[in-house]
Amino acid sequence: MLSRIWSLVVKELIQLWRDKLLMLVVILGPVTELVAVAWATSGDIKHIPTVVVDYSLTQESRALIQSLVNTETFDVAYVRWSEDEAIRLLEQGKAVMGLIVPPDFAERMENPATWPGKVQAVLDGSDTIAAQTAQSVIQGAVADFAQRRLGTSPLASRPQHHASGIDLRMRVWFNEELKQSNYEVPSELGLMLVAVALMVASLGIAREREIGTLEQIMVTPLRGAELIIGKAVPAMLLAYADFLIMLMVVIKLFHVPMRGSYPLLLGIAFFYLLVEIGWGLMVSAFSRTQWQALLFVFSLMMVEMVFSGYAFPVENMPWLLRHIAHLVPVKHWLIILRSILLKGAGVNVFWRELLALAGLGVVINAVTIMVLRRKLE
């Protein structure tokens, strides 16, 4: 049995080696893309184009605007003299936030009798993520500004109320500086790895079937399970090599901390790839042509993306989808990956995810073998 698998593996490797372009694209493509994507998205959301309409034109209004600029979240890209012009810039998508300071801002702010001095911020909600960030940053900045005013105001001789009874100490664990990249980059590695595994695994059998060489393989003494193992080994080699390179990139280039154990991570990655390659082979066994396989893989990847917990926490999904999400291997893998990297966690922490992955692996690979056996015989 081993020698039969071995000869299939050798055949596959020769085939891969001949298609140099494919090798190049499979190994270098995802790494390059990971670097690009991680580079593009690893920073905080900054430089939100802002239009300012300052009807007040006073020292106070300038100080307020300066305090917004100091947050580095906003770039004052436009200065306009009427609210309508500002709204038009928002409509055109040139600015995402408009800040309008009314003429009586400074006067009202000076005198406690006429408090509060009002400012208006208008946000373009169509870019929701940017608008949410803008919302929380501007709320914070304006509150800070007001507090500082209160502190420097001659009327501030009243008792200080914000030192008000509770000494709240917040401590952040695992990602102490709350660096966005520590979350994004490992997730992007995980998703890129899905792509690699599915890509390399899914086309193998569909291709043989399309070209007609599957029939030739069928007349050899190879059995269903052996065919799958033989197809899986080269896919695993490629995907694992990609994983190692990407892991290096993530740790060395993007300075994601590695607090857990390397052998544990490398071992689990191997089993995780087995699961994904199983998916790929199943797609391959189901589809009659490579064209179908490609379309299936593309759809499957979008689904995996949604349920990975990357963009939107799975816990917040509707009941049905939350349970479907348990069937998506990448969701469990991302939890394990982040736990090992950032938290230095061991199996005792993520044994549930590990168990889920193992279960999925067994079921997926068993179904693939069954499907393939039926199709072959």
Add this chain to the structure above:
Amino acid sequence: MRFKRLIAIIRKETLHILRDRTSFLLTLLSPVFLLITMAYAFSVEVREVAVAVLDMDNAPLSRQYIQGLEATGDVVVRYRAYDFVQVKRWLVEGRAKAAVVIPSGFDACLRSGQTAPLQVLVDGTDPATANAAMAHIGGYTGDFARKVVASAMGRLGAPIPQALPVELNLRVLYNPRLKLLIGFLPALIALVLSMPAVAATSSLVREKEYGTFEQLIVTPLSRAELMVGKLIPYLASGLLSVVLCVMVAVALFNMPMRGSLPLYILLSADFFLAAMGIALVISALTKSQQVVQVGAILVFFFPGFFLSGFFYPIFSMPDYMQMEAMGLPTTHYVFISRGLFLKGQGMESLWPYAVALFGMGVAYIALAAVLFKKKL
């Protein structure tokens, strides 16, 4: 370009698509199917943050604090710990995103007018969730402290604290409650519509792999006729998908469609021109469908998600990556889609994107023509 020959090749390709029922359904329906799944996943808006509490004081004020925290609805007090080890475990396992630890003496301190210590531990793995948790808990604690102090001062007859000198008035256009789905759905449409382009790429390379491309070359068909004819069925299927997607968005997810639908379809055709231009370039460069698959995923899938301004705003990217993002058809289509669905924009403000897509389409198709000529 002869019309009759063009019709012939369109007919051949259409037959081809229709015969392969699975692929046909995948090409036509998968965008709608994916749109529904993804939009549904984003449709629930409670960003509930699970919190663990450890109440070592167990006195009236500490219980009141916890009850109040639960009642805010911004966080869910899901776990009650009996010792610190438990708190730590829930945080490491990621089941609780934050933990509030109330030390003993909390109640006594507050009542005697001293400052009471309170500790909050936050799992920083996902900074967005961590920030939300810190903002909610911090805000609530401030309010709680003010209330407790105010009631104490009320008893002493002191004045109640006054408002701040500056007030912010927030107005959100197009998406008043800042629901994620409303901003995402137009972008999701842009993303799922790369399917027809992917299908087109694969179909071209298949002819090469099968050797039927040579047969097509020896017919009187010109290269332009061949390409246009092969792409038109996919374009038609894509436009059909656009209509289906808009219907689903409006009927199922209550999206507004503030712009004009014919303009949306026209600009979608513009997008397909650019996307299929890329498809042609990929297929000119490759011989095997395996490479096409990798290429399609690397060109359409990941950049579509990460670089198109879908999740992460373009203006926050490094300059070079902004350029790369603007080189993707999906980026422009995301702007168009959001503009038409939410802002009701017309050509007067969408023309830069339309022109960019058209330019890209022409450039890629010209490049593909050159590449094909060299190969054959």
